[in-house]
Amino acid sequence: MGLRRVRWLVLAVIICSAGVVFATESTSVTTAERLVGAVGEPNNWLHHHGTYSAHHFSTLAEINRDNVSDLKVAWTFSLGGTEGGGIHPSAGLEATPLVEDGFMYAIDGWGVVTKLDVRTGRGKFVWRMDPGTDKDWAGEVACCGVNNRGVALWGELVLSHTLDGRLVATAKYSGEIAWERQIGAPESGETITVAPLIVKDMVITGVSGGEFGIRGWLEATDLNSGKRRWRRHTIAAPDEPGGDTWADDHEAYKTGGGGTWVTGSYDSELNLIYWGVGNPGPDWDRHYRPGDNLFSNSTIALDADTGEIKFHFQYTPNDPFDFDGVNEHVLVDTQYKDKPHQMMLHADRNGYLYAINRVDGSFIYATPYVQRINWTSGIDPVSGRPLDYDPEAKVQNYAGVASSRKKLKSDLICPGIMGGKNWMPMAYNPQREIVYIPVNESCNTTTTNPVDDDSKSIPREWFTAGGMHNPERFFGSLTAIDVKQGKVAMRIETEYPILSGVLATAGDLVFTATPDGDVVAYDAENLKELWRFATGSGLNAPPITYAVNGKQYIAISVGLGGTMPKWWIEAVPGLENINPSAMIFSFSL
Amino acid sequence: MINPQKHIRLRIGLLLALCMAIMAMHSHSAPNAGRGKSVYKKANCVGCHKWHGGGGGSYGGIALSLRTTPLNRDALILVVRCGRPATDMPYHYRKAYRGDNRECYGSNSASLGDATPPRAHYFLSDRDVAAVVDYVQSDIQGRGTPGYDDCVAFWGADARRCILMAQSKSKGEKK
Numbered sequence: 001m002g003l004r005r006v007r008w009l010v011l012a013v014i015i016c017s018a019g020v021v022f023a024t025e026s027t028s029v030t031t032a033e034r035l036v037g038a039v040g041e042p043n044n045w046l047h048h049h050g051t052y053s054a055h056h057f058s059t060l061a062e063i064n065r066d067n068v069s070d071l072k073v074a075w076t077f078s079l080g081g082t083e084g085g086g087i088h089p090s091a092g093l094e095a096t097p098l099v100e101d102g103f104m105y106a107i108d109g110w111g112v113v114t115k116l117d118v119r120t121g122r123g124k125f126v127w128r129m130d131p132g133t134d135k136d137w138a139g140e141v142a143c144c145g146v147n148n149r150g151v152a153l154w155g156e157l158v159l160s161h162t163l164d165g166r167l168v169a170t171a172k173y174s175g176e177i178a179w180e181r182q183i184g185a186p187e188s189g190e191t192i193t194v195a196p197l198i199v200k201d202m203v204i205t206g207v208s209g210g211e212f213g214i215r216g217w218l219e220a221t222d223l224n225s226g227k228r229r230w231r232r233h234t235i236a237a238p239d240e241p242g243g244d245t246w247a248d249d250h251e252a253y254k255t256g257g258g259g260t261w262v263t264g265s266y267d268s269e270l271n272l273i274y275w276g277v278g279n280p281g282p283d284w285d286r287h288y289r290p291g292d293n294l295f296s297n298s299t300i301a302l303d304a305d306t307g308e309i310k311f312h313f314q315y316t317p318n319d320p321f322d323f324d325g326v327n328e329h330v331l332v333d334t335q336y337k338d339k340p341h342q343m344m345l346h347a348d349r350n351g352y353l354y355a356i357n358r359v360d361g362s363f364i365y366a367t368p369y370v371q372r373i374n375w376t377s378g379i380d381p382v383s384g385r386p387l388d389y390d391p392e393a394k395v396q397n398y399a400g401v402a403s404s405r406k407k408l409k410s411d412l413i414c415p416g417i418m419g420g421k422n423w424m425p426m427a428y429n430p431q432r433e434i435v436y437i438p439v440n441e442s443c444n445t446t447t448t449n450p451v452d453d454d455s456k457s458i459p460r461e462w463f464t465a466g467g468m469h470n471p472e473r474f475f476g477s478l479t480a481i482d483v484k485q486g487k488v489a490m491r492i493e494t495e496y497p498i499l500s501g502v503l504a505t506a507g508d509l510v511f512t513a514t515p516d517g518d519v520v521a522y523d524a525e526n527l528k529e530l531w532r533f534a535t536g537s538g539l540n541a542p543p544i545t546y547a548v549n550g551k552q553y554i555a556i557s558v559g560l561g562g563t564m565p566k567w568w569i570e571a572v573p574g575l576e577n578i579n580p581s582a583m584i585f586s587f588s589l
Numbered sequence: 590m591i592n593p594q595k596h597i598r599l600r601i602g603l604l605l606a607l608c609m610a611i612m613a614m615h616s617h618s619a620p621n622a623g624r625g626k627s628v629y630k631k632a633n634c635v636g637c638h639k640w641h642g643g644g645g646g647s648y649g650g651i652a653l654s655l656r657t658t659p660l661n662r663d664a665l666i667l668v669v670r671c672g673r674p675a676t677d678m679p680y681h682y683r684k685a686y687r688g689d690n691r692e693c694y695g696s697n698s699a700s701l702g703d704a705t706p707p708r709a710h711y712f713l714s715d716r717d718v719a720a721v722v723d724y725v726q727s728d729i730q731g732r733g734t735p736g737y738d739d740c741v742a743f744w745g746a747d748a749r750r751c752i753l754m755a756q757s758k759s760k761g762e763k764k
Contacts, residue, residue, distance in 0.1 A: 087630075087633075088642070090635070136749075140750070210747070447651055449651045462646050464647060467648070467651045566710070569710045570708055
């Protein structure tokens with residue numbers, strides 16, 4: 001073999017090797033096994049909630065309470081996508097970015113996915129996938145802003161939703177759309193804002209639209225075929241289990257709400273998916289829908305393979321408050337009263353943190369996590385029902401503060417309809433066995449505008465039967481609850497409600513952010529503030545952490561959207577000065 | 590003999606007049622209403638009063654129907670500027686109810702107390718208030734049940750909502 005030929009051979013081998021390395025790094029395969037074992041990959045953030053257990057906790061500890069004061073901006077990246085549509089003058093950014101093997105996947109409110117190469121300590125653009133969302137069509141029936149809470153990873157695909165009701169599968173390597181399918185029906189008031197949940201070879205999709213007369217559902221799509229595996233309605237029909245809890249004579253279940261717009265959790269050993277179901281509709285006329293209205297305001301546990309509801313736990317039956325029961329479920333194995341428990345923790349909008357047995361749905365305890373609750377005098381320690389729940393009544397009155405057909409204007413209701421906590425995820429530190437809850441300390445009032453029993457909701461029109469009012473300013477808190485004791489361990493108050501979710505780390509830190517623009521780190525032991533950075537914009541997205549080349553980063557989406565700036569600015573004065581933005585900020589030492 | 594320059598000016602003038610006439614034929618809006626429509630969206634009138642102005646429930650308060658309201662122009666300007674006390678109709682005038690300012694209903698927040706209207710997300714200039722009232726009066730007030738033309742006027746002919754309305758109307762006619 002001549003020298004020239006050897007040179008060419010060597011060159012070819014080098015090029016091919018480089019190609020293999022590049023391809024390997026660029027096309028990580030997200031297997032079902034990796035997703036189950038995500039807690040063992042602290043360098044990555046593979047799930048919307050970090051892990052199937054939704055702890056929002058990382059074992060990374062390079063950044064810790066001794067050095068967090070040195071944390072600084074490593075890189076930022078502008079995603080774009082702040083334009084408005086429908087009834088919304090601008091879009092927000094509620095998404096949790098995912099990180100896999102040095103690549104980040106971020107999504108804006110309109111479902112545009114951006115892949116960034118973060119391996120070099122920068123956010124370098126790789127590709128952008130624009131699904132071409134019909135902005136006016138979707139934005140007109142999106143109650144609470146132009147939102148999308150994140151993507152999911154499976155195989156060599158990125159899975160994402162669009163506000164106009166589609167599931168989109170995008171090739172990780174190229175950014176090309178592999179396939180898509182229409183799941184939600186905006187013509188019926190359905191939109192999709194939830195981040196997908198991957199379970200085995202399925203992707204689970206939830207729906208928004210509880211204020212537009214939808215009948216909610218969860219749907220599993222087969223990732224191999226791109227076709228529906230199962231769909232489970234979350235509002236029971238008359239011939240289904242729970243159907244007798246709709247005791248009306250005008251088929252109220254058909255517009256009974258029950259959105260599923262916050263990503264659920266999954267226990268791979270029990271093969272159960274836990275998902276929160278939203279408020280019944282119409283929100284503020286419960287006489288239209290007498291009965292407990294299952295499975296509204298409930299956690300449902302579904303067999304992952306069939307979608308069958310194995311059990312449920314309902315928080316606020318016949319809800320008169322819009323206490324949307326969608327919030328996330330943190331799966332925890334711990335001791336309570338000297339007995340081992342497989343719990344799921346759920347901080348409901350009604351102001352209580354519930355510990356529920358995740359094997360059979362039985363009640364363990366409920367602890368108030370807000371400072372003011374007046375809609376009920378407490379929770380029954382045995383049944384878990386509100387103490388003012390009347391099992392004989394078809395229409396619940398609770399403590400008498402709600403508005404209704406008989407009392408058109410309510411008293412002050414605490415917590416208010418946005419809840420003591422909304423979708424923003426809490427974090428659980430398994431080392432301390434403490435859950436850190438982002439709290440909206442709020443009260444408000446409602447007015448009922450009764451719906452005629454003979455009338456039906458008009459597709460794409462609001463179906464709330466009333467409105468709400470904010471006579472008081474809201475504030476916030478970060479409240480820590482000792483899970484083994486079921487008691488508040490500590491709390492700090494904040495000027496604004498915390499709308500960003502929480503991240504806990506093994507560095508004994510708790511990260512969150514404020515709607516007026518600051519990213520903050522607290523000491524996990526005593527909630528003492530250790531670090532704060534002003535982004536110059538507003539935040540309502542959860543922080544994450546990841547590592548590349550042994551270096552830890554904290555990342556977060558920056559760009560205020562959601563409900564408060566649009567609907568209730570009088571309760572959060574000052575946020576009207578926050579301009580739309582859509583940025584990723586990443587911090588390191 | 591015709592002056593060529595005059596002839597060109599005449600042609601341009603006729604063309605402009607023709608254009609304006611065509612525009613007037615195709616629009617029932619007042620001249621200021623185009624700006625008013627963007628204010629209607631930006632200032633979140635669309636949130637509670639809806640795109641069609643019919644009002645009803647939402648996440649705001651229960652909004653009155655702008656299609657059936659008997660309010661005249663001055664009253665509409667007053668309500669947009671100053672809100673409506675004891676309701677959730679917000680005020681859009683920056684100085685309303687502030688300190689000793691009693692330009693709105695002769696009141697300030699001290700005298701109205703809990704009945705003080707909420708403040709809007711966006712404050713509006715007098716010009717914007719006039720524009721949005723022009724828009725309401727020309728495109729919404731007194732226009733009956735919202736139909737396809739209203740949909741096209743608000744969202745555009747390409748909007749899926751309007752296309753579906755047209756299809757639905759067409760099916761109804763065939764039946």
